[in-house]
Amino acid sequence: MYVRTTFIKIKSGRMEALRSLYNEQVIPTMHKQKGVRFIHLLECLENRDEGISITAWDTKADLDAYEKSGVYEGLIEKFKDFYSTPPVLKSYEVTASSDPIILRIF
Numbered sequence: 001m002y003v004r005t006t007f008i009k010i011k012s013g014r015m016e017a018l019r020s021l022y023n024e025q026v027i028p029t030m031h032k033q034k035g036v037r038f039i040h041l042l043e044c045l046e047n048r049d050e051g052i053s054i055t056a057w058d059t060k061a062d063l064d065a066y067e068k069s070g071v072y073e074g075l076i077e078k079f080k081d082f083y084s085t086p087p088v089l090k091s092y093e094v095t096a097s098s099d100p101i102i103l104r105i106f
């Protein structure tokens with residue numbers, strides 16, 4: 001699995017509006033991309049003007065195709081008025097993980 005993170009810092013007091021636009025624009029757009037496992041927006045508890053957008057991908061090929069598609073740049077553009085600093089994009093390969101524990105009652 002591969003994960004892309006976009007670290008964001010936004011103008012003070014804009015997180016609620018950003019969250020709304022994220023739900024309206026990012027999530028539906030990302031669900032249309034081949035190989036997406038999940039999309040999350042994380043909001044920092046210590047500083048409400050910081051967040052992380054996370055997407056997970058089944059394969060490197062799916063991630064590469066998305067990166068070449070221009071969809072990310074289009075989404076970033078929709079949020080340009082929110083940012084106090086440019087967003088920072090990083091990509092990762094998941095090399096260790098745990099599966100959810102399944103409890104069985106007999």
